[in-house]
Amino acid sequence: MPDIATHEVFNQPEPLVDYDLFQGHAALRDALKFNAPALDTAPLAELGRRLGTAEMQLHARLANVHAPQLRTHDRFGRRIDQVEFHPSYHALMDAAVQAGLHGTPWAGGCASPHVLRAAGFMLFTELEPSVLCPISMTYAVTPALRGNPAVYADWGPKLTNRSYDPQPRLWRDKAGLTMGMGMTEKQGGSDVRANTTRAEPAGQDGWGPRYAVTGHKWFFSAPMCDAFLVLAQTASGLSCLFLPRVLPQGEPNAIRIQRLKDKLGNKANASSEVEFHGAIAWLVGEEGRGVPQILEMGTLTRLDCALGTSGLMRQALGLALNHASQRQAFGKRLILQPLMRNVLADLALESEAACALSLRLARAFDHPDQPHEKAMARLLTPVAKYWVCKRGSHFAQEAMECLGGNGYVEEGGEGVMARIYREMPLNSIWEGAGNIMALDLLRAIRKADAAAALAQELAPARGQHAALDRLVAALPTRVEEMASEVEARRLAQDVAVAVQAALLAQTAPPAVFAAFCDSRIAGNWGQAFGTLGAATDFDAILARAMPR
CATH class of the missing domain: 2.40.110.20 (Butyryl-CoA Dehydrogenase, subunit A; domain 2)
Known part of the structure; x- marks a missing residue:
């Protein structure tokens, strides 16, 4: 047969596949060292290698393409009320359960179990977030179930077992x-x-x-x-x-x-x-x-909303960096183009700050007997849920734009970006949308010495950036005097950014910390990603963020 090809396909990036999610995530590894220095990260390293494989990425795609189907009746007309899933869904669920993402903190025998589980949850979100809904709910429900000791005695051990069984059985x-x-x-x-x-x-x-x-x-x-x-x-x-x-x-x-x-x-x-x-x-x-009983669960699922969005941010950033480091435009690779470098570096700052705040919140749940950690769990849960999730959709849109039209399609590896974009609003809505979180922050600061706890949390960053010092100095008074709901969202935003900056001062390279404070706090920033100041150390920020 004659060759009817009209052109050679070139200048199309190789997909981001068969890579190590954990080793490629320097921000996560440094946050782990800070929040849980004695933690054995070998399970995370193993999980990161597995999640980046082509096999697991195929499962993620198929589970989304072949959506669940409801079967209300069998062929004889009997009511069955069952949902059928593609085999790839079950493969993903099995992997999440094997990793203990549903129950590690309640199984015992692990140092910093909430931090370990949180890091694994973020890594798994980079692969596929949808299946983590029942995983997250199992994690959140288990401690609340102790309100019925008899049920908990029967169900508790099996809710932490690393065995997945989808069959509707006793x-x-x-x-x-x-x-x-x-x-x-x-x-x-x-x-x-x-x-x-x-x-x-x-x-x-x-x-x-x-x-x-x-x-x-x-x-x-x-x-x-x-x-x-x-x-x-x-x-x-x-x-x-x-x-x-x-x-x-x-x-x-x-x-x-x-x-x-x-x-x-x-x-x-x-x-x-x-x-x-x-x-x-x-x-x-x-x-x-019932409401107080449910609120105990809501706190943990709200943590997962922040973790999940942080994972999605990291995945979107990785896809954008992978594309820009290979794609040629106007005579050189996109990642060498000044404006693209600004966008990618700005996204990298946001991703690292989200990771730092989310993992810090997880650490608070590992130490419920420490007054400061208990206060931070109460204070940072609505703050992280509000701010990290609120930034997600804007982040995903900008990352998608880095890929151009390829990012907008639903096909192949590039189609993951469209899936991320559709996923992002969920974590902001689920378990309490923005206003609910802002109101919950007001309840938190009225019931505890939130100003003192916040001042203690921010103290390690004092003197490292003038703009951060000004924000830190003003926050305790704002927290103590906050009487109106009207400004609650603004307070949640400012607390989030201040804590993120304080964490980056302790976990990130100076270039990341300085650029974050210059942009998010000092105002050397526009109202869209890619508007960092010209003095930003783009080389250092981008090198740290590369997924490979």
């Missing part, structure tokens, strides 16, 4: 278990006190007070987990209940999946709407105290 017949949540309803959203789902007493057994739950959940993720914590109205008010998918006698619980959500992103994960028709559940904690 809990005692499975080596590993996962859990989800059902909080929000159509009429209330974040205002869970507006929930109308009812739970009526239905006796008592070895797991304690039993209830029959009737109502609905507007967002129910992920519906194929083994059990869920849900909120429902009881005689004493809104209560937290443990609702398994398979009842102790072996029959399915009365959970009816109405439909799966057609979401902007997060395609591999099944988010659903459900109805409960007298579904059986058991009380967790005190009746009428």
Whole structure:
């Protein structure tokens, strides 16, 4: 046959594949040394090598291309309420469970378990974030489940086992278990006190007070987990209940999946709407105290929102750097073009600052008995969730632009950037959008000596940058005098940036710290990425950020 090719394909970058995510992430490794100097990072090194392989990247693509499918009935007309996933979804879930991302802090036998798990969670997000929804919920639900000691005694050990079993079977017949949540309803959203789902007493057994739950959940993720914590109205008010998918006698619980959500992103994960028709559940904690019980879980899932966005930032930055270091334009590689260098360096600053803040927050959960760490966990959870996640979408758009039209397509390795862009808004919305986080920050500073804790946290950076010194000096007064909700977002932003700068002063090279403070605090910056000052040490920043 004649050769009908019209041109040679060249000047197209090789994909970012078969690389080591952990060794290529200098900012993460330095943050680990700072937050957990005695930590054995060998499991992270192994995970980083595995996640960068072509095999795992293929699983990530296939799990998103072949979205979950709802099967409400079998072929005989019997109700089954099951969700079918592509095999690649299960491969990713198995990898996340093997890495202990669902339960390492609760399994024992590890130094700095929250920091270890947080670093692994960030690395896995670089591969595929959607499957981490049930992983994150299992992590967050496990300690809250202690509010029912009998249930926890049966379920707790299997919620930390590194064994993934997707089959809908009785809990005692499975080596590993996962859990989800059902909080929000159509009429209330974040205002869970507006929930109308009812739970009526239905006796008592070895797991304690039993209830029959009737109502609905507007967002129910992920519906194929083994059990869920849900909120429902009881005689004493809104209560937290443990609702398994398979009842102790072996029959399915009365959970009816109405439909799966057609979401902007997060395609591999099944988010659903459900109805409960007298579904059986058991009380967790005190009746009428469901909101405080749920808030314990929300704190951990909000940590994961910050970790996840940090991971997505790092992945987007890596793809942009990989493209720019190979692609030629106007006579030289993109990464040598002055304006592109500015954009990439600016993105690198944002990514490292997000990583530093998120991992610092994880460290606070490793030391709950230390007053300062307890205060920082309460203070930094809404701050990190608000600011890191709020920056995500803007970051992803700018990183996508570095790839030009190639970044906008859904095909091949470059198509990962489009997937990142669609994923970014989720972490900002899930578990409390921006206003909810800003209001939570106000609650935090009103209930504790937040000003003193913040001053202690920022003290190591004192005297290292004049603009940072001015911001640090003003923050305690602003925290103490903050009385109006109107400026709560601005306060969350400034606390986040100040803590990020203080952390970079202790973990990053001088070039990174100076450029961050000059731009984010001193004002030598525009209102878009790529507007750093001309005196910035671009060489040092870009060399540190390269993924290979």
